[in-house]
Amino acid sequence: MSQKSNTDLHWNSRAISESDGAKVNIADTVQRDLELQYIFNHLSPSMRLLEVGCGNGYVTDQLRARVAHVDAFDYAENMVSRGKEVYGETNNRFFVDSVLDPKNARGPYDAALCVRVLINLRDLSEQIRSIRNIHNLLKPGGVLILIEGYKEGFAAISDFRQKIGIEPLKPAAINYYSGLSELMPTIQELFAVADTFHTGLFDFLTRIILPAVAGPGQASGPGQFHAQIEPVVRAYDGREFAQYARLHGFVLTKR
Ligand SMILES: C[S@@+](CC[C@H](N)C(=O)[O-])C[C@H]1O[C@@H](n2cnc3c(N)ncnc32)[C@H](O)[C@@H]1O
Numbered sequence: 001m002s003q004k005s006n007t008d009l010h011w012n013s014r015a016i017s018e019s020d021g022a023k024v025n026i027a028d029t030v031q032r033d034l035e036l037q038y039i040f041n042h043l044s045p046s047m048r049l050l051e052v053g054c055g056n057g058y059v060t061d062q063l064r065a066r067v068a069h070v071d072a073f074d075y076a077e078n079m080v081s082r083g084k085e086v087y088g089e090t091n092n093r094f095f096v097d098s099v100l101d102p103k104n105a106r107g108p109y110d111a112a113l114c115v116r117v118l119i120n121l122r123d124l125s126e127q128i129r130s131i132r133n134i135h136n137l138l139k140p141g142g143v144l145i146l147i148e149g150y151k152e153g154f155a156a157i158s159d160f161r162q163k164i165g166i167e168p169l170k171p172a173a174i175n176y177y178s179g180l181s182e183l184m185p186t187i188q189e190l191f192a193v194a195d196t197f198h199t200g201l202f203d204f205l206t207r208i209i210l211p212a213v214a215g216p217g218q219a220s221g222p223g224q225f226h227a228q229i230e231p232v233v234r235a236y237d238g239r240e241f242a243q244y245a246r247l248h249g250f251v252l253t254k255r
Contacts, residue, residue, distance in 0.1 A: 015078035025055035030226040050109040053117030057083025073097040099130040107137035147249035150180040197249030201238025
């Protein structure tokens with residue numbers, strides 16, 4: 001495996017520094033639950049699932065209750081240890097591996113899940129390589145549920161914020177965001193798009209309306225506002241807000 005990046009080191013430490021298991025992989029649990037609502041709708045009980053970048057196993061635990069088996073891996077050793085310790089291995093396996101060069105996966109799988117993992121890689125070429133690696137681990141017709149962040153949504157939010165006098169939205173320094181338009185040719189070469197998801201309405205509300213109403217310093221969330229809008233964003237797909245989505249999700253079928 002190649003040398004660890006600062007982002008890799010960040011995740012390995014976070015596995016130890018954050019005590020709340022729900023917040024190890026993402027502080028915003030409302031966003032996380034929105035993602036999970038979408039993911040769970042696309043799982044079936046007979047699936048053998050590969051979870052790429054499983055973090056501390058908080059999601060693995062919920063996945064294994066919904067499918068036949070989960071092979072869950074992460075590049076951060078401390079994440080994998082914490083997953084084994086807290087959740088154990090039942091109809092799942094936790095192991096250390098890198099999506100850039102997976103060696104310990106036992107494919108082919110019926111399905112794979114990759115959520116906010118590619119944004120932790122160094123650049124577009126590593127992201128493309130990872131999508132190819134996941135594709136190779138799937139059965140013909142296998143499904144990839146891919147949810148990642150892309151720079152177009154950040155730009156649209158920042159443009160809107162500028163119009164109302166709020167500073168641009170800065171992505172976290174540990175992340176690398178490609179354009180969706182840059183990854184889409186690879187996605188379409190390897191997969192057929194079966195379904196889509198985005199966080200546009202959630203992002204418009206939390207990154208534009210909340211700072212406009214409460215002031216930018218008050219809008220770091222997740223707080224009361226996130227909890228109040230949760231039923232709204234769960235009930236409506238917010239299609240008019242797709243351009244403001246920081247995250248886009250796809251259910252992809254291997255060609
Ligand atoms: C933002 S967390 C997301 C975790 C999980 N997918 C979730 O939805 O909660 C990103 C995770 O990706 C892992 N990761 C980063 N680079 C990786 C790589 N090359 N191979 C496997 N996992 C990686 C990190 O260690 C971290 O646990």
